[in-house]
Amino acid sequence: MSRDRRSSSSASAAAIFTLLIVSVSWAQTPGPLNAITDVPGIEVGHFPLPSSDPTSPPPITGTTVVVSKAGAVGGVSQRGGAPGTRETDLLRPENLVEKVNAVVLSGGSAYGLAAADGVMLCLEAQGVGFPVGGGHVVPIVPSAILFDPGRCAAFSVRPNASFGLAACQAATGGPVQQGNVGAGAGARSGGSKGGLGTASTVLTTGASNGIIVGAIVAVNSSGRTFDAQGNFYAGFLELDNEFPLIGPSATDVVPPSNLLQNTTIAVVATNAKLTKAQAAKVAQMADDGLARAIKPSHGVGDGDTIFVMATGTDTRDATNLVNTIGSTAADTLSRAVVHAILAATVGDCRVKSYCEQFPQNCAK
């Protein structure tokens, strides 16, 4: 409405408004896998995966690694109040290193930062990293953790370097397992079971045609992603009927909890060619995807941290697409959050999954 009023004030303003409308209209669909691995060169590995024996108990903590062997320009947005991180300082645009080789998401609270040690050794063995002379490399492996220790097992059960090594060795392109795997194994979200989710978006019109944006997220939030009726806050961002439930977006305002041991951590990847500063901007914008999907988010006990990896295999100058990529990243991340909660089909020792609470919404 206000835009209409402004645009009618003069012919030139109307012309500008029309131009704006044109520039922001773009078609989008999920990629073929609806996963971060729709971005060429991006590989994902989890450790552990659920046992093939259905009578085995589910994993209770774990590690997920997102790998770009060719290196991807990195950025980060760290806005949650209780972070556990490593190698985020080097991502500031003024610092030397441009590209990251992997990002590690892990359970285990700050102890789980050890998982990145194993990822570094895995990548070094493959010659993947920042070259430092003599044929040697230092893999650039930022990491963030979430709090899950002691929930369904001893406090000492948590990821170490061996988890990172195994996740890295398992990393591949192709479909990405979701739910209670890897970093999502021990996750909870606003009193329900949390988990690991992924999504992707392919842009198909105008200057953005061919841009791919993927997200992967371990949702372990103090805030909720759905209301008392089982409607998701991010339901309105669904693409191509990807969510099996029928129903409107959530509108209930649920009282915030004061949980202090949480954290949602994510990676956004794109094939766009971004500078390091642009990758940081995309990370900032992507973080709004958490705001739309989780209420509240970025709280005192959440260490919410979003990494960006821009592979640049689409070699066009993306300077005029940063807003489009950032906005798409936010929506893709919101959808990945919904996927995470929907894929958590089995609760843990104390909380129920979404599908246990609303089986009619998961009946598809």
Add this chain to the structure above:
Amino acid sequence: MSRDRRSSSSASAAAIFTLLIVSVSWAQTPGPLNAITDVPGIEVGHFPLPSSDPTSPPPITGTTVVVSKAGAVGGVSQRGGAPGTRETDLLRPENLVEKVNAVVLSGGSAYGLAAADGVMLCLEAQGVGFPVGGGHVVPIVPSAILFDPGRCAAFSVRPNASFGLAACQAATGGPVQQGNVGAGAGARSGGSKGGLGTASTVLTTGASNGIIVGAIVAVNSSGRTFDAQGNFYAGFLELDNEFPLIGPSATDVVPPSNLLQNTTIAVVATNAKLTKAQAAKVAQMADDGLARAIKPSHGVGDGDTIFVMATGTDTRDATNLVNTIGSTAADTLSRAVVHAILAATVGDCRVKSYCEQFPQNCAK
């Protein structure tokens, strides 16, 4: 001169000027150990230490840990261009955790971040950390690394978790060994041998009476600390004839190198009661101590990172002392840099120590 002119412009300005002079005059001496362990509750451990067998080769890389079992309010200044860090995000004043239990300085480039894993396990075994319920703790252990791999041994020789565990188990109050120990073992500085140094300052007048500031630093800088005559840039900051050499401060302007594999990392500790935001401010001011002692500093290939630990055992409100503490921290850090270079009495496989180059200045 300019101050004099300003102060003579009016009587009230003169009064203010006099007040300023009074407020900045304070007496200071090194503490009894002239080491960061002069701050009560601060313990230091190195791994490795030189062998007692003088025919053994010196250590070529290592880890130094600064421990505050009771917890110290933390801050950080990360201004070098090629950092390798962990747990720096949580130090931002708006984030939840107030106190750190240890800071780890380590060689090994980013691989050396693994040393902090061992420090966490060491502290957990002692029940030291952020309480997370059920009697469990998560030790808060920020860390930074310097680049030394491959200099005098295979590239794969670098600190891992066992180095951190050993350094933490060795941590004590009392005298601190300097030179080519712990994180300073493999250090180089502007074409000479670098090393590990410490210093302390006790303030003895006015409102600051009883404030203690200590610093410890691993100097692995691309820039130089002394000129072609062997005079130190920070020579003018000497207290109580602590530097054995006789001579003026350096005034030569030495051309900067383009070394890219360096980094100087440090911890400043104080017994003052600082808020987290004040600790961050002290870290910023302390960083100027590198600027005065090393030329150039904070370069592209330096990951220069300064941590602050404020134990608060002096329980007075320190709000009006932040400038004094920050300034003292800078000077104490500068002096620790000189101590590091002077204590590096043996060069490594390719560079000479200061005392090998200027034996007459080390004859004391």
